[in-house]
Amino acid sequence: MTDASPDLPNSLDAQLRRRAASVIPGGMWGHMRAAAVPAGYPQFFAGGEGARVRDVDGRDYIDFMCSWGPIILGHRHPEVEAAAREQLDRGDCLDGPTEHAVRLAEKMVALIPHADWALFQKNGSDAMTTCVTLARAGTARRKVLVAKGAYHGAVPWCSPSVLGVTAEDRAHLIYYTYNDVESLDAAVAEAGDDLAAIVASAFKHDLAIRQQLPDAAFARAARAHCDRTGAALVLDDVRAGFRLNLGGSWENVGIRPDLAGYSKAIANGYPLSAVTGNDRFRPAAEQVFVTGSFWYSGAPMAAAVKTLEILEREDGPARLA
Ligand SMILES: Cc1ncc(COP(=O)(O)O)c(C=O)c1O
The missing domain is CATH 3.40.640.10 (Type I PLP-dependent aspartate aminotransferase-like (Major domain))
Structure with missing residues (x-):
């Protein structure tokens, strides 16, 4: 975990925002567009576990957003992950x-x-x-x-x-x-x-x-x-x-x-x-x-x-x- 606030210029979030701004229109598209994400709020995430998400600078948050709705059982619920993994290991996109x-x-x-x-x-x-x-x-x-x-x-x-x-x-x-x-x-x-x-x-x-x-x-x-x-x-x-x-x-x-x-x-x-x-x-x-x-x-x-x-x-x- 770093103590880099996502709006500090050297945070990974800020670096990714700068890189995105030149190759992704608006820095990000749709409801995630950079202008819709307030300063100090992380735009880029690295992972999630249970009720928490972690941003790219290693800061943890309680995910009251449920990732905009899809997360209902908590991130990486072990039974769901095992079911998905079993198929991923055999191939996901088939004929x-x-x-x-x-x-x-x-x-x-x-x-x-x-x-x-x-x-x-x-x-x-x-x-x-x-x-x-x-x-x-x-x-x-x-x-x-x-x-x-x-x-x-x-x-x-x-x-x-x-x-x-x-x-x-x-x-x-x-x-x-x-x-x-x-x-x-x-x-x-x-x-x-x-x-x-x-x-x-x-x-x-x-x-x-x-x-x-x-x-x-x-x-x-x-x-x-x-x-x-x-x-x-x-x-x-x-x-x-x-x-x-x-x-x-x-x-x-x-x-x-x-x-x-x-x-x-x-x-x-x-x-x-x-x-x-x-x-x-x-x-x-x-x-x-x-x-x-x-x-x-x-x-x-x-x-x-x-x-x-x-x-x-x-x-x-x-x-x-
Ligand atoms: C009520 C409702 N209908 C449809 C949609 C569209 O779903 P999606 O963003 O997966 O295309 C949403 C997305 O937020 C929604 O909340």
Whole structure:
């Protein structure tokens, strides 16, 4: 451990920031861009163990960030590491999926009441984009309702930044206010007979606001609109998934979506996301072409099976609550 504060010019963090500034736009990209990391806050990390992370200058921190969400069992949980390692030692990226894809899909179908099937991707943005694609494919309609200010990813249809995004990318989005039944009713009316999906976050967790759990009346109204119109109720459980309820966060208000996206905690830090759906959307899920070179890697799926087993065994949501 050194006593170099990360903002001292000779700290390794400061040296890496200077090197990054010349070869990485903005010194780092996205939510990690250098300007978003205040002076004195470390940008570069070296490792993590249990509840702690260590920066490149050897300073330890309690990881209240959970590494932006993925860490749910603590860094390098021994059982998860062993499960991932076993597959890594045999090869991670192969010519097809490993048995862990089937094991994980079986696990999710067993845990999540609305799920008749599961598909896997890498990031939450992939999962939510897949949900919207499946909703449109399954309904042959275009309009998608999203809550104002909600985050569903960093791709053109939903990114909070409009730079590089065309109006056409968002032409079929209609916005409503989370937990506000009247605004949802109005958005549904505006969509008319072209409503493909109502997308809702597990709870209102937009940046820099007071967070709000879903109001049961709001969740029921969303379900009723989808039942009446045939649209898909899509739950974004990327951030909250496996933290509030292992069966999906809206189990807590008694409402089941048609499609749901997960990522973050699913594999305790290994890169993975998932979409679950019911049989109504199985034909769409069989037909659409959603894929990626790394979406079949075995080790993150092995890590996910183990993470979910541990969360089930230890009743993770109850301990978190
Ligand atoms: C609710 C929610 N949906 C989607 C995403 C996008 O996930 P990812 O960053 O893995 O693409 C996030 C990421 O923070 C999220 O919190």
